Amino acid sequence: MKVTTRASCADPSDPLALTVDQATTAIRDALTPLVGDQQVAIRAALGRVLATDCISPIDVPGHTNSAMDGYALVGSELPKDGVRDYLVVATALAGQCITQACAPGECVRIMTGAPMPPGTDTVVMQEQAERLDDDRVRLDARHRTGQNVRQAGEDIRRGTQVFAAGRRLAPADLGVLASLGFAELRVRRRPRVAFFSTGDELRSIGEPLGEGEIYDSNRYTLYAMLDELGVEIMDLGVVKDDRQALHSAFVQASAEADVVITSGGVSVGEADYTKEILGGLGEMAFWTIAMKPGRPLTFGRLGDAAFFGLPGNPVAVMLTFQQFVRPALRYLASGHWPTPLVIEARSGVALKKRPGRFEFVRGILAYDGQGRAEVRPSGAQGSGILTSMSRANCFILLDEDCAGVVEGELVRVQPFAIEI
């Protein structure tokens, strides 16, 4: 792993600060997708990444069949004008292949999914047929040859590639794979991610709070975001701002995990020894990123593991995770770096901003009175105010050059967790 190290200082207008795009590129360039795969049952494969290309062993559908309940017949026998009566000579049910052919003036009663009887190529839906008695049906001239028939292999042809290796499996994919008869799948192994919080003021939930102490919330937001990603999680708890404790936590985490994530102090090298320990164990970059919130970020290699030292403030943790760590984990797992979906919406209010850094405003995207998408901030934007993050369903993206937004102006909006 080669890490782009760049001098930085604490001034947010620092010309040496990295832009969000530069930091993203540096992270991506330093990482290599993981190797290793395993066999899993199809039900256990949701969110997993295919290790091999998937080639269809069969046609789907396997037989040319009816798309409707109705009457199957030979298309050239349809009336050109007026009406014509037909003898119903058999019934075709789904799951049965009938051998009965249709002579001129004959048709077969057919159910959805039933294979087409020999020689027939057209289905008239029952709602458009007039049943005269048990044996006869009357059809009019509004029909076309070939209608309401699903051709064998029209969805998937035997021998074609259905999914390429690297595909992250969604519910519909599991259905497609089941329709091909796959009971088990070869998938890549999941990234192992170790994380811990740092800070003398932190208490784990369940412990009493002393004077000036706070509950550790970052481990819970991180746990939840990692859980959603489907990675293997190792929660290493709270580690004190203490040289020995930090050193052993870093060593243990990097020995067991592919990726190590911390929140708090270490991200800026709060104490000199943190920088020293991290530097001694790997190759580190202590970045200032021109973004708000989430300015300081440490990225590098800790032993064989990738390391992300996130800021301490709860919203900064979530934002830097979503912008940098989440795509990095997806990339390690699949080889694909996902891009979040960004759409445009009208801002329901004016937004103040000075040029220089990229601001991620926690927002609520909703419909205005006329059914148009409109976005507004979800509350106070301090980087420790987690309730406005909890109310938000998107970030409003105000890029480096933006010098404020007037009410009604179109802004770029990144809805949470939609990526392509």
Ligand code: AMP
């Ligand atoms: P730091 O980066 O360690 O200076 O932390 C910045 C702010 O985030 C401080 O107010 C910390 O108390 C707070 N903070 C750090 N870690 C956590 C955590 N795990 N949970 C909640 N707040 C935290």
Ligand code: MG
């Ligand atoms: Mg701290």
